[in-house]
Amino acid sequence: MTERRRIKVDYMARVEGEGALDVVIDGNRVTDVKLKIFEPPRFFEAFLQGRHFTETPDITARICGICPVAYQMSAVHALENACGVVIDGPLRALRRLLYCGEWIESHVLHIYMLHAPDFLGVHNVVEIAQTQPAIVERGLRLKKAGNAIVALLGGREIHPINVRVGGFYKIPSRAEFDKLAATLEVAREDALATVAWVAGFDFPDFTRDYELVALRHPDEYPFNEGRIVSNRGLDIAQTDYHAHFEECHVEHSTALHCRLRARGNYHVGPLARFALNHDRLGALARATANAVGLDPDCRNPFKSIVVRAVEVVEAVDEALRILRTLEFPDAPSMPVEPRAATGLAATEAPRGLLHHTYRISADGLIEHAQIIPPTSQNQASIEDDLGAFIAPRLGLDDDTLQWQCEQAVRNYDPCISCSTHFLKLNVTRR
Amino acid sequence: MSAIKIIGIGNPDRGDDALGPAVIAALAADPPVAAELSTASGDMLALLDRWSPNDRVFLVDAIAPGQAPGTVVRLDAGREVLVHALANFASSHMFNLAEAIELGRALGRLPAELIVYGAEGACFEPGSALSPATAAAVAEIADRLREDLRTCTKPH
Numbered sequence: 001m002t003e004r005r006r007i008k009v010d011y012m013a014r015v016e017g018e019g020a021l022d023v024v025i026d027g028n029r030v031t032d033v034k035l036k037i038f039e040p041p042r043f044f045e046a047f048l049q050g051r052h053f054t055e056t057p058d059i060t061a062r063i064c065g066i067c068p069v070a071y072q073m074s075a076v077h078a079l080e081n082a083c084g085v086v087i088d089g090p091l092r093a094l095r096r097l098l099y100c101g102e103w104i105e106s107h108v109l110h111i112y113m114l115h116a117p118d119f120l121g122v123h124n125v126v127e128i129a130q131t132q133p134a135i136v137e138r139g140l141r142l143k144k145a146g147n148a149i150v151a152l153l154g155g156r157e158i159h160p161i162n163v164r165v166g167g168f169y170k171i172p173s174r175a176e177f178d179k180l181a182a183t184l185e186v187a188r189e190d191a192l193a194t195v196a197w198v199a200g201f202d203f204p205d206f207t208r209d210y211e212l213v214a215l216r217h218p219d220e221y222p223f224n225e226g227r228i229v230s231n232r233g234l235d236i237a238q239t240d241y242h243a244h245f246e247e248c249h250v251e252h253s254t255a256l257h258c259r260l261r262a263r264g265n266y267h268v269g270p271l272a273r274f275a276l277n278h279d280r281l282g283a284l285a286r287a288t289a290n291a292v293g294l295d296p297d298c299r300n301p302f303k304s305i306v307v308r309a310v311e312v313v314e315a316v317d318e319a320l321r322i323l324r325t326l327e328f329p330d331a332p333s334m335p336v337e338p339r340a341a342t343g344l345a346a347t348e349a350p351r352g353l354l355h356h357t358y359r360i361s362a363d364g365l366i367e368h369a370q371i372i373p374p375t376s377q378n379q380a381s382i383e384d385d386l387g388a389f390i391a392p393r394l395g396l397d398d399d400t401l402q403w404q405c406e407q408a409v410r411n412y413d414p415c416i417s418c419s420t421h422f423l424k425l426n427v428t429r430r
Numbered sequence: 431m432s433a434i435k436i437i438g439i440g441n442p443d444r445g446d447d448a449l450g451p452a453v454i455a456a457l458a459a460d461p462p463v464a465a466e467l468s469t470a471s472g473d474m475l476a477l478l479d480r481w482s483p484n485d486r487v488f489l490v491d492a493i494a495p496g497q498a499p500g501t502v503v504r505l506d507a508g509r510e511v512l513v514h515a516l517a518n519f520a521s522s523h524m525f526n527l528a529e530a531i532e533l534g535r536a537l538g539r540l541p542a543e544l545i546v547y548g549a550e551g552a553c554f555e556p557g558s559a560l561s562p563a564t565a566a567a568v569a570e571i572a573d574r575l576r577e578d579l580r581t582c583t584k585p586h
Binding site: 065109113124125126129130133136137140143144147157158159 | 471472473475476478479529532533537538
């Protein structure tokens with residue numbers, strides 16, 4: 001009779017939102033892996049219907065407390081696309097600055113508080129703080145620098161309120177930007193030290209042959225703009241997203257899965273961005289990646305923590321670059337007049353590509369909204385990772401296997417609240 | 431420098447999660463002398479920046495169901511490790527109040543005095559009002575905070 005093992009994690013820790021993992025092993029074969037997302041659906045797309053398009057940045061910011069800027073940015077770009085408006089110059093630069101703040105906040109939270117404990121063999125960041133307080137203080141200081149950007153330009157640290165279609169409600173003063181720059185000078189050193197720290201972790205020997213998808217811009221590391229590209233030849237405009245990607249429902253998840261119509265599962269996030277855009281990094285981040293041996297051909301998802309750290313360097317350095325060359329806009333926003341149209345846009349949330357689609361009426365009311373978050377797009381890839389990861393490790397005891405599986409899920413920094421539109425771990429060995 | 435700070439934690443639009451802000455509102459009607467009243471929600475890590483080493487800090491937060499709704503607890507977080515006692519503090523975020531306090535303790539960043547008041551919530555549904563039991567706990571906690579402030583001497 002074949003031995004059946006089941007590894008179950010009913011509520012996964014150190015992820016945002018509520019989900020579970022259920023793995024079934026029959027003898028020496030992994031027969032089922034389900035990333036179960038049971039956080040209730042949140043119906044944001046339905047809430048948006050009938051609302052005025054100008055309300056969208058404030059409503060979509062409420063989808064996530066960790067990456068509200070991403071939701072605001074994809075929303076305003078999609079709506080400006082619908083209205084035929086392109087925001088450039090200082091307002092464009094300031095949007096990029098705001099996004100830098102969110103990447104710093106979100107990546108540093110994940111690196112220090114959520115993922116590093118896995119690599120250090122401890123349960124949580126409190127245990128790291130008990131033995132290495134200076135490291136944790138560095139993480140808190142660095143996260144605070146990201147918070148400072150979002151608080152200044154977004155109006156507050158969580159669920160910012162200063163973003164509008166066409167730009168911002170208010171532009172901070174030169175003195176406030178100068179104070180921010182001083183904070184970021186310190187943050188740059190902390191970011192560099194973070195890369196050196198995480199690059200020294202031990203990484204499981206594991207790679208996968210992903211189709212990696214990310215934005216690519218002619219001369220910038222991507223935040224707000226670029227074509228959607230992959231390492232397997234995909235190269236499309238953001239407005240052609242739905243012709244190439246489709247959402248589908250799976251029974252075990254309240255979050256829709258998303259797949260490439262032509263080839264199925266794919267991977268978005270830091271590993272994909274770095275692989276496809278390493279040549280667009282600024283000199284400091286590129287040199288830092290090289291110094292720790294981070295290869296653009298890296299396909300080890302556990303090393304995503306190193307990529308995140310490199311992206312923090314890039315975000316801090318880019319924020320400083322923007323502040324150095326900042327010209328003040330003539331007005332805090334550009335006028336945007338509604339018209340009956342459909343607008344589509346994607347930006348790079350910390351966890352990966354975030355695509356929004358809106359159809360609005362001539363009087364500016366939203367008739368249809370579709371939001372496709374990065375965690376939804378990565379769900380199938382997470383399940384594929386776990387199947388491939390567990391198979392050669394069946395000799396491990398259940399506790400060790402469970403620990404490593406949870407770590408593998410956290411490689412993606414899954415944001416369950418965002419994707420429900422998501423974690424507990426169950427492994428069954430039969 | 432030292433101060434007395436009362437911080438109400440929670441989302442005012444999520445049923446009994448509104449306990450903390452509701453206690454602050456109740457106190458604000460007749461503010462206790464020398465106490466700074468404020469609210470907090472979302473990122474509990476940010477609490478570590480809300481006090482100085484010499485401050486006396488009172489936190490108020492809702493607790494997820496464990497005992498009867500409305501049951502009030504008072505914890506001296508400065509004197510004992512409260513991870514287990516605080517494990518049920520309600521948070522939809524990955525870093526809850528207990529973890530933030532224990533991180534502060536490990537880093538030596540807790541204030542001179544840290545008292546946590548909690549009350550069992552019954553309902554945390556978005557858009558719902560305080561349940562009757564939690565509403566009653568609001569008045570009880572406000573009264574006990576006023577009593578704490580009357581019996582404590584000036585900040586040292």
